[in-house]
Amino acid sequence: MSDKRPIRATSGTNQEGTSAHNRRVMIDALRLNGQLSRADLARATNLSKQAVSNIIEELQRDGLVVSLEVVRKGRGQPSTPYQLVAGGAFAIGLQIDRHVTRAAGVDLLGCALARAEANLPQGGPAQGVQVILDLIENVRAQLMQRDAASEKRLVGLGVAMPGPFGLESTEDDPWMMAAWQNFPLLETLAAGTGLQVGLQNDAAASATAERMVGAAHGLDNAVCLFLGYGIGAGIIVNGELYSGANGNAGELGMVLTPPAPNGDRLQPLEHRAALASLYQHMGLDPADPDLQQKLAAVATADDAQRLDAWISHAAIDLRWSIQLIETIFDPQTVILCGSAPEPLARRLMDAIHPLLPSIADRPTRTLPRLQLGMTDPWAVALGAAAEPISRAFDPRFSAILKTRLNGVS
Known part of the structure; x- marks a missing residue:
């Protein structure tokens, strides 16, 4: 294995009393990168080779890590890669x-x-x-x-x-x-x-699902804009999920939107742009067990004028929400996810573009400002x-x- 390839990992510490943290750092590095040698792990985590060896042996004893076949490249010393055991x-x-x-x-x-x-x-x-x-x-x-x-x-x-x-x-x-x-x-x-x-x-x-196996995997700073019955935001800051003082961080749907030009009173965002408002607009029963299939069918129909009318209004509010998220959190990307079936989510994505100007609109970007994440109804579970x-x-x-x-x- 090359000692020069980029490896994603959190730094450990050789300070005494931090073995539990270092163990977590090693597991996280293996999850992010798939398989790494001891030299890779030491280089990526800033841990001593002895500390890495001790932790690897401990993780193997606990059934969390397994060694793979020795890799021989060129004239250098052969290396043994390690990976996590799924059933650990x-x-x-x-x-x-x-x-x-x-x-x-x-x-x-x-x-x-x-x-x-x-x-x-x-x-x-x-x-x-x-x-x-x-x-x-x-x-x-x-x-x-x-x-x-x-x-x-x-x-x-x-x-x-x-x-x-x-x-x-x-x-x-x-x-x-x-x-x-x-x-x-x-x-x-x-x-x-x-x-x-x-x-x-x-x-x-x-957002936890996106961070572990989805579009936020390997990202340090991202916001997942969750579109369900209501609206929320899962916030990932420095690689960790931010929950706030009372577990309510990201309750974006409760943000009051500006009054409409026709004089309508202030409304929470989710009353105007969440799927609950779509169900009401389309006359759909949110308790219908076939709701996902019906929404997908409507979203793929040639004549979807009623749906498009809701999308055009919801996209305005969501476009503003994304600009707000980018301004406050400066994420690497915003990920649209939730329980909307994929055909509906893609139509909504198309309607949200072009995005409003924001501090995220930089020429050096490597990720899109907005991307589609999981649209699986099982994503929350x-x-x-x-x-x-x-x-x-x-x-x-x-x-x-x-x-x-x-x-x-």
Whole structure:
């Protein structure tokens, strides 16, 4: 393997007491680059060769890393590449939406191995929790069929649902899942599954999926513009997902748009440009199990005048939103993702262009200002599943900072 090829990795530290961080750095480097030799890892992470060797041996003992065939190139010393073991860890992700719930099981590399979905009954969590617990057991059974060791290697359960979290809301507010927000969901799921449970909003989960296996893979700074029933933004800053003080960062749909020329009052962005407004415009039932197929059919029809009328108005608001995102976060790229079927998402992308002038419009760009990400309705569940993997194995600069501060005190 060449010692001069570019390698993406986070820097480790040879300071004492930081072995857990260095272990995460090594795992992250292997995930980003596929396979690397010990020399590659030392060069990319700024760790000593001895530290790399110690961690590699530890990861091999834990079943997280495997060595490949020795590579011989030219007259130099042969090298042994290493790569992650997909079956080294597993996680389950759960999406709770207004009318449907989906669960997915993934391996260490973020590959989906199991899926199950169900309609949520009326009555909120009182009726829906058992449906969800049954769904999770279904996915666990599927994982066991794929790999008998999966149960022992489950690192957690990630949950994603629409935000914002912690705000007062009424039961009849269609934009807030008030009953689920006020229910002790995490405690109930932890007790019912025996797993460590984490919660994030659906836009953040979608960004997690994009970072792990999608358009944001390998990017340090990106914003995922999530278009679902509502609108959100998953924010990746310095390679980490930014959640804010209360887990509500990126609630872009709640931004109040300027009054319309006809004098209409201020409206939240998602009331005008989210898929919920499209369902209302087209007379579609958001609880229809065939909704995705119907939207895709409309988006590919020769005569789609009603759809085009909604797209033309939504594109104006989304174009403004992208300019706002670029101005505030200065990302490498903005990724349009969500639950809109791909034909609809592409029509919307076309309508959003040309983008408004912004600080992102630079001649030295290597990535487009706006690109299409995942349009799979399963993306949120997959991102929710990727969150426990990320929590268990990705570098956390907050953790290394606390270690250093504790060392000083």
